Amino acid sequence: MKQVPLIIFGAGKVGRALVRQFAESADLHRDRDRLNFRIVAWCDREGAVVDEDGLSAEMLTTITAAMADGTAFPWSEYGNEQDDLAAIVDVAGLDGSIVVDVTASDATVPALTLALRRGYSAATANKIPLTGPQAIFDRLTGSGRFGYETTVGSAVPIIAATQGLVRAVDRVDTVQGALSGTLGFLCTGLQAGQPFSALVEEAMRRGYTEPDPRIDLGGVDVARKALIIARTLGWKMELADVTVASLVPPELADLPLAYFLARLPELDAGFAAQVAEATGQDKVLRYVAELRDGKATVGLQAVPRATALGQLQGNDNLVAFHTRYYPDTPLVLQGRGAGVEAAAAGVHADIVALAK
Numbered sequence: 275m276k277q278v279p280l281i282i283f284g285a286g287k288v289g290r291a292l293v294r295q296f297a298e299s300a301d302l303h304r305d306r307d308r309l310n311f312r313i314v315a316w317c318d319r320e321g322a323v324v325d326e327d328g329l330s331a332e333m334l335t336t337i338t339a340a341m342a343d344g345t346a347f348p349w350s351e352y353g354n355e356q357d358d359l360a361a362i363v364d365v366a367g368l369d370g371s372i373v374v375d376v377t378a379s380d381a382t383v384p385a386l387t388l389a390l391r392r393g394y395s396a397a398t399a400n401k402i403p404l405t406g407p408q409a410i411f412d413r414l415t416g417s418g419r420f421g422y423e424t425t426v427g428s429a430v431p432i433i434a435a436t437q438g439l440v441r442a443v444d445r446v447d448t449v450q451g452a453l454s455g456t457l458g459f460l461c462t463g464l465q466a467g468q469p470f471s472a473l474v475e476e477a478m479r480r481g482y483t484e485p486d487p488r489i490d491l492g493g494v495d496v497a498r499k500a501l502i503i504a505r506t507l508g509w510k511m512e513l514a515d516v517t518v519a520s521l522v523p524p525e526l527a528d529l530p531l532a533y534f535l536a537r538l539p540e541l542d543a544g545f546a547a548q549v550a551e552a553t554g555q556d557k558v559l560r561y562v563a564e565l566r567d568g569k570a571t572v573g574l575q576a577v578p579r580a581t582a583l584g585q586l587q588g589n590d591n592l593v594a595f596h597t598r599y600y601p602d603t604p605l606v607l608q609g610r611g612a613g614v615e616a617a618a619a620g621v622h623a624d625i626v627a628l629a630k
């Protein structure tokens with residue numbers, strides 16, 4: 275039986291779901307995979323608990339329950355305050371350790387780098403380290419012990435497909451993707467004739483957006499995903515090289531949130547006109563990430579209704595690769611691009627693959 279110590283950064287929604295999934299599947303992993311996972315460290319920004327024998331099921335449940343009901347977990351009663359993730363790797367790391375990054379922070383980079391230097395592996399759902407300087411992307415992924423499937427399209431295996439094309443020395447001509455469930459929801463609603471302002475408010479009510487929806491409407495999150503696909507293809511580029519067309523006009527970008535929301539209806543007529551123009555050409559509006567001719571662009575596009583991208587509905591994510599080996603019918607991956615359980619399952623799968 276192979277022993278696999280896990281060090282988990284982040285006790286948010288995905289982190290808690292992941293810990294629960296490992297608890298539920300421990301027997302199966304032992305019987306089927308001959309892998310015995312034990313969580314030797316778990317932390318958030320406030321604190322950390324470490325136990326090289328593995329945190330008890332009771333401890334894991336106590337942390338999860340405290341976090342889930344919004345109470346801060348009293349880390350200091352059980353462990354330590356934490357302001358140094360690399361120190362946790364240093365203290366808790368053992369042969370065969372896997373460091374799991376389910377934060378949304380670049381503060382994990384030194385710890386991930388240390389872990390890989392020590393010969394450990396790492397799995398992440400966190401886009402931020404992979405969309406900083408190219409050199410950091412190269413250092414992390416160049417190890418060959420770094421799983422990052424969930425950073426793009428959640429658990430839809432877009433990174434695995436991209437890596438497969440690279441391994442086969444396929445020539446990728448264009449990649450087109452709808453990589454935001456939130457913006458997919460808006461585009462589907464616009465096509466159904468709903469006003470942009472009402473759709474944004476509905477997306478906020480459903481919890482699809484950040485508290486300030488301009489973070490989603492600005493397109494930077496999609497740009498990060500496009501950059502990760504581009505870099506996985508071997509392109510050398512920085513986030514600043516991705517051309518991003520925000521759905522928020524500059525005059526509304528810096529207003530206080532309440533004023534922005536009050537002025538949202540001013541945008542309705544413009545979006546309705548774009549929908550009408552697209553419809554006249556048998557096209558539909560999509561918020562598209564596109565890689566073509568060495569350039570990465572992100573923004574609203576009218577795409578032919580008859581394509582896979584044109585048929586997409588609701589929150590689903592989709593990526594279409596047009597390549598030498600997929601010239602007419604592209605390689606298309608599509609599926610639910612959000613959801614905490616699916617995201618945790620994507621990281622879970624990366625961890626098991628690394629352990630094996």
Ligand SMILES: NC(=O)c1ccc[n+]([C@@H]2O[C@H](COP(=O)([O-])OP(=O)(O)OC[C@H]3O[C@@H](n4cnc5c(N)ncnc54)[C@H](OP(=O)(O)O)[C@@H]3O)[C@@H](O)[C@H]2O)c1
Pocket residue numbers: 283284285286287288289317318319320359376377378379381382399400401424425428612613614617
């Ligand atoms: N939710 C989804 O459906 C989904 C899908 C795909 C990918 N992802 C990605 O998965 C990651 C986690 O998402 P989430 O929804 O779980 O977020 P979340 O609920 O906001 O949780 C983030 C966790 O990371 C911790 N954290 C942040 N900075 C840290 C630091 N410097 N050191 C230690 N811990 C730190 C936070 O601790 P504090 O509470 O102390 O701040 C919190 O426990 C994100 O990168 C997200 O983009 C999420």
